[in-house]
Amino acid sequence: MTVLYKLETxxxxxxxxxxxxxxxxxxxxxxxxxxxxxxxxxxxxSMKELELEITSEFLVMAATLLSIKSKMLLPKPPVIExxxxxxxxxxxxxxxxxxVQRLIEYRKYKGIxxxxxxxxxxxxxxxxxxxxxxxxxxxxxxxxxxxxxxxxDLIAAFQRALSKAVKRTSYARIQRDEISVKDRIREVxxxxxxxxPGGRVLFSRLLHEDMVRHEIVVTFLAILELxxxxxxFAFQEKLxxxxxxxxxxxxxxxxxxxxxxxx
Numbered sequence: 001m002t003v004l005y006k007l008e009t010x011x012x013x014x015x016x017x018x019x020x021x022x023x024x025x026x027x028x029x030x031x032x033x034x035x036x037x038x039x040x041x042x043x044x045x046s047m048k049e050l051e052l053e054i055t056s057e058f059l060v061m062a063a064t065l066l067s068i069k070s071k072m073l074l075p076k077p078p079v080i081e082x083x084x085x086x087x088x089x090x091x092x093x094x095x096x097x098x099x100v101q102r103l104i105e106y107r108k109y110k111g112i113x114x115x116x117x118x119x120x121x122x123x124x125x126x127x128x129x130x131x132x133x134x135x136x137x138x139x140x141x142x143x144x145x146x147x148x149x150x151x152x153d154l155i156a157a158f159q160r161a162l163s164k165a166v167k168r169t170s171y172a173r174i175q176r177d178e179i180s181v182k183d184r185i186r187e188v189x190x191x192x193x194x195x196x197p198g199g200r201v202l203f204s205r206l207l208h209e210d211m212v213r214h215e216i217v218v219t220f221l222a223i224l225e226l227x228x229x230x231x232x233f234a235f236q237e238k239l240x241x242x243x244x245x246x247x248x249x250x251x252x253x254x255x256x257x258x259x260x261x262x263x
Contacts (some may be wrong), residue, residue, distance in 0.1 A: 012057055012058075013057050013058045013060070013061035014061070014102060014103060014106045015106070015110070016040070016043060016058070016061075017040065017061065017103065018103055018106060018107060018110070020036055020039045020040060020043075021036065024036075024039070028100060028103055028104065028107075029100060031099070031100065033068050033069045033072050033096060034069055034072070034073075036065065037062075037065040037066060037068075037069050040061070040062060040065055041062060041065075044058060044059075044062060064099065065099075068095045068096055068099060071095040072095060072096075179214075179215060179218055180218075181218055181221050181222050181225060184219055184221070185222045185225055185226060187222075188206060188222050188223065188226065189226070189231070191205070191206065192232060192247035193247065195247055196247070197247060198246065198247065199246070199247045200244055200245065200246045200247075201244075201247075202242045202243070202244060202245070203223070203234075203242055203243035203244075203245060204242050206219050206223075207219065223243075223245065226245075230248065231247070231248060232245050232246060232247055232248055233245070233246045234246075
């Protein structure tokens with residue numbers, strides 16, 4: 001299991017080494033190992049003076065730099081001629097190649113990590129929530145009352161409205177045939193008097209199909225007046241039965257002319 005130690009702003013020896021290269025503006029493909037090794041060792045010495053814990057990774061990188069530096073200082077072996085071919089014992093192998101490859105890969109992944117960190121920061125500024133139903137907050141569109149109707153329908157409705165308006169403004173004169181209670185008393189008395197003293201007449205006989213409401217009311221009032229004057233006696237054989245009127249008048253018809261009936 002690899003444990004990552006973060007020292008100040010550097011996350012391991014490759015991060016420190018890449019920082020030194022970028023600070024010195026050195027081509028990563030052509031690293032001056034002697035200069036970078038000196039700067040690296042100076043940094044480790046400052047960590048020691050500040051009593052910071054130096055992990056084994058930094059010490060391994062220091063040993064690697066010193067090894068590369070020593071190899072760069074060693075003279076190249078002589079060229080050995082073999083079968084008319086010139087061969088270099090080391091085949092021009094660059095001791096910095098492995099370190100350069102590691103630094104290139106580290107720089108690539110560091111850039112990717114930085115990009116992802118920026119994306120994470122941008123996303124943290126965005127608030128999101130589960131979708132919900134917003135239809136209750138939507139404006140309610142009023143229904144068009146004439147939707148689906150054509151001009152012909154509107155014209156027909158307008159014509160019907162005009163015809164109804166004409167009927168409302170038209171009126172007819174109604175003539176009322178007035179009959180007084182006094183006149184109706186005379187008519188009732190004539191019917192009763194024709195039966196003779198003690199004669200009886202049903203109330204329904206005084207009515208006929210052509211009578212209107214006010215004539216029926218006047219007839220009833222005439223009977224009440226005759227009962228008041230004690231000229232007739234009214235009774236019923238049973239509940240809700242027809243009213244029976246019995247003539248009791250002993251005076252002639254002219255005797256009613258002085259009755260105070262003004263309606």
